[in-house]
Amino acid sequence: MYRYDQYDQAMVDARVAEFRDQVARRLAGKMNDDQFKPLRLKNGLYLQLHAYMLRIAIPYGTLNSAQMRTLAHIARRYDKGYGHFTTRQNIQFNWIKLAEAPDILADLARVEMHAIQTSGESIRNISADPYAGAAADEICDPRPWAELLRQATSFHPEFSYLPRKFKIAVIAADADRAALRWHDCALRIVTDAAGVQGFEVYAGGGMGRTPMIAYKIRDFLPVGEIFSYLQAILRVWNLHARRDNIHKQRMKILVHTLGEEAFRAEVEAAFDHILTLGSDFPAAEYDRIAAHFTPPPFAEGLDDAIDRSDPDFARWVDRQVVAHKMPGYAIVNISLKPIGGIPGDVSAEQMDAIGDIAERYSFDDIRATYAQNLVLPHVRKADLFAVWQALKAAKLADANRDQITDIIACPGLDYCSLANARSIPLAQKIAARFADPATGDDIGDLNIKISGCINACGHHHAGHIGILGVDRKGIENYQLLLGGSGAEDISAAKITGPGFDEDGVVDALERAVNAYRAQRTPGERFIDTYRRLGMDGFKEAIYG
Amino acid sequence: MAEILRLRDDAPPAAPVFALDAFLDEPGARAVRVEAGEDVTRLFPHLGRIDLVEIAFPRFRDGRGFSSARLLREAGYAGELRAAGDVLVDLIAFMRRCGFDAFAPDAPLDGEDVANALSRFPFSYQHASDAAVPIWKLRHG
Numbered sequence: 001m002y003r004y005d006q007y008d009q010a011m012v013d014a015r016v017a018e019f020r021d022q023v024a025r026r027l028a029g030k031m032n033d034d035q036f037k038p039l040r041l042k043n044g045l046y047l048q049l050h051a052y053m054l055r056i057a058i059p060y061g062t063l064n065s066a067q068m069r070t071l072a073h074i075a076r077r078y079d080k081g082y083g084h085f086t087t088r089q090n091i092q093f094n095w096i097k098l099a100e101a102p103d104i105l106a107d108l109a110r111v112e113m114h115a116i117q118t119s120g121e122s123i124r125n126i127s128a129d130p131y132a133g134a135a136a137d138e139i140c141d142p143r144p145w146a147e148l149l150r151q152a153t154s155f156h157p158e159f160s161y162l163p164r165k166f167k168i169a170v171i172a173a174d175a176d177r178a179a180l181r182w183h184d185c186a187l188r189i190v191t192d193a194a195g196v197q198g199f200e201v202y203a204g205g206g207m208g209r210t211p212m213i214a215y216k217i218r219d220f221l222p223v224g225e226i227f228s229y230l231q232a233i234l235r236v237w238n239l240h241a242r243r244d245n246i247h248k249q250r251m252k253i254l255v256h257t258l259g260e261e262a263f264r265a266e267v268e269a270a271f272d273h274i275l276t277l278g279s280d281f282p283a284a285e286y287d288r289i290a291a292h293f294t295p296p297p298f299a300e301g302l303d304d305a306i307d308r309s310d311p312d313f314a315r316w317v318d319r320q321v322v323a324h325k326m327p328g329y330a331i332v333n334i335s336l337k338p339i340g341g342i343p344g345d346v347s348a349e350q351m352d353a354i355g356d357i358a359e360r361y362s363f364d365d366i367r368a369t370y371a372q373n374l375v376l377p378h379v380r381k382a383d384l385f386a387v388w389q390a391l392k393a394a395k396l397a398d399a400n401r402d403q404i405t406d407i408i409a410c411p412g413l414d415y416c417s418l419a420n421a422r423s424i425p426l427a428q429k430i431a432a433r434f435a436d437p438a439t440g441d442d443i444g445d446l447n448i449k450i451s452g453c454i455n456a457c458g459h460h461h462a463g464h465i466g467i468l469g470v471d472r473k474g475i476e477n478y479q480l481l482l483g484g485s486g487a488e489d490i491s492a493a494k495i496t497g498p499g500f501d502e503d504g505v506v507d508a509l510e511r512a513v514n515a516y517r518a519q520r521t522p523g524e525r526f527i528d529t530y531r532r533l534g535m536d537g538f539k540e541a542i543y544g
Numbered sequence: 545m546a547e548i549l550r551l552r553d554d555a556p557p558a559a560p561v562f563a564l565d566a567f568l569d570e571p572g573a574r575a576v577r578v579e580a581g582e583d584v585t586r587l588f589p590h591l592g593r594i595d596l597v598e599i600a601f602p603r604f605r606d607g608r609g610f611s612s613a614r615l616l617r618e619a620g621y622a623g624e625l626r627a628a629g630d631v632l633v634d635l636i637a638f639m640r641r642c643g644f645d646a647f648a649p650d651a652p653l654d655g656e657d658v659a660n661a662l663s664r665f666p667f668s669y670q671h672a673s674d675a676a677v678p679i680w681k682l683r684h685g
Contacts, residue, residue, distance in 0.1 A: 007683065014666060015665075030657075031632070152670050155638075155668070157637075157672050158607075158614055158638075161635070161638075235611050238611045243606050277618060279678075285684060
């Protein structure tokens with residue numbers, strides 16, 4: 001993985017000193033809360049319902065065991081003993097004191113971590129394929145480009161007071177494990193007929209109250225020009241976006257208003273100009289970064305056999321383990337969705353355990369996924385049983401990946417000051433209702449995604465089944481949506497009809513699932529049946 | 545308005561400041577104020593006669609002026625580039641990198657805070673409209 005040099009460390013250390021000074025000036029009354037708010041947000045610090053929340057960047061979802069143990073330390077020392085992995089491959093701590101936030105950032109800087117631009121109207125932490133460097137289907141590791149762009153977009157002087165947040169994702173496979181086109185700017189590395197790598201560039205995606213899927217703005221961009229192209233996109237948006245209504249300032253709205261062709265023409269004109277400025281990083285810098293992502297020292301000639309004699313282990317292997325590009329190795333998915341648990345929550349003890357397991361069995365490499373789970377990317381198949389036992393001892397061996405109980409949920413009204421409704425108790429009720437593993441296996445792949453408000457942190461637009469919590473005359477009400485996807489078959493979910501109360505939406509969801517089970521053809525997933533039958537195939541079952 | 549903070553050595557421009565449309569109608573004008581949302585590229589044919597461009601920041605969250613400043617510097621404008629309005633100390637370092645060399649804040653800035661802000665970051669990750677050498681260049685000589 002990438003390691004800081006003296007420059008990276010100096011920048012992060014300067015950021016800690018800057019934020020310490022900003023907090024001191026705020027506490028001394030030298031700036032008001034309105035002025036302080038964007039500064040703390042650029043350091044990941046939100047004011048929630050009960051306390052400050054700190055969102056820490058996990059660049060492109062990659063971290064090592066020392067970093068995981070530092071997160072455990074933060075959970076113990078500054079929080080209530082746990083943390084929450086988010087839908088953008090980051091981690092949040094929910095019980096932070098403002099005065100201690102600079103100390104936390106200093107602790108993070110010691111293990112090459114930070115909270116820079118994890119919130120606010122800035123270029124956010126860049127997300128990527130969590131299987132990068134391990135996936136059998138990737139054409140290259142996308143993370144060197146993500147790291148290059150992390151540096152290029154950190155403290156960018158022109159784009160630190162943007163109209164709204166700006167999210168970037170990078171992948172290098174046909175399979176999409178990063179919700180690619182739900183981002184403001186989505187990059188997919190492809191090769192042309194001559195075998196040369198370039199970027200497919202998508203622009204104008206985003207969830208929130210106006211869900212839009214990014215459109216392809218460029219078929220093929222030479223890799224070395226990506227920073228110029230990105231700056232062109234940002235400059236066009238920064239100059240032309242509305243500034244009078246925060247709900248209309250995301251780039252997707254500008255793309256929609258101008259039209260795809262006119263937006264592309266503006267970007268291409270800006271790009272022609274910016275290319276002349278010499279701001280693109282040279283190939284030598286890409287090579288320096290890429291050298292940090294060379295494959296770990298895999299053993300050659302390992303056996304692919306797995307002893308499946310323990311049925312619980314075999315079931316876990318079937319659900320949680322996927323193909324690795326190296327013979328004899330596997331990618332292990334760690335479920336953070338135990339029945340009755342809070343999606344994405346991990347205790348300090350579990351963080352320590354994961355660090356230990358990764359260090360011993362996965363070349364010290366851990367990944368976070370947008371589905372709020374974790375990944376050990378490089379495990380020997382011969383070690384899978386030992387890994388499973390270690391995970392079981394840490395209560396991390398649930399086998400429900402992509403099943404009905406693998407629910408994405410935002411923190412909701414239990415924590416968030418923006419929320420209209422609770423998300424976590426609803427996720428727990430749904431998981432409890434479908435807790436029987438045999439039921440999960442029978443239903444098959446089904447992504448449920450729950451947001452406690454229109455801002456859509458729980459990705460409800462991208463759920464095979466989405467649930468959106470709203471406030472209806474002071475009472476929590478839940479809308480049910482069907483047909484969304486965050487994968488390569490991306491689509492936006494549609495609302496079924498009138499909303500439900502908390503118990504009512506669980507019943508309605510069960511009726512939708514039963515309608516699928518009654519109408520599916522062999523091999524069809526829920527989303528496939530929905531796409532074949534449309535909403536009409538489910539509406540009567542849901543509303544009777 | 546508080547006093548103007550200038551990071552230039554030349555004499556402050558004394559010419560009257562015109563609004564953008566008025567400036568374009570007045571061939572003898574040498575100083576212009578650009579409001580947020582106005583298109584600075586309209587000034588490009590006239591850069592040779594301009595001593596001062598003042599770019600308005602009506603609210604500190606409105607970052608359009610950062611791009612306007614860079615467009616002017618990238619077009620070769622070398623006169624005074626002044627950020628005017630809701631200019632807060634935590635914006636100054638970014639403004640400097642975008643080519644601003646004078647600041648007319650609505651509320652006075654603390655001199656020590658300004659000095660800290662301008663010297664805080666020892667390096668820069670990327671090229672901008674200042675003399676800073678990007679880190680990638682330092683790495684590779």
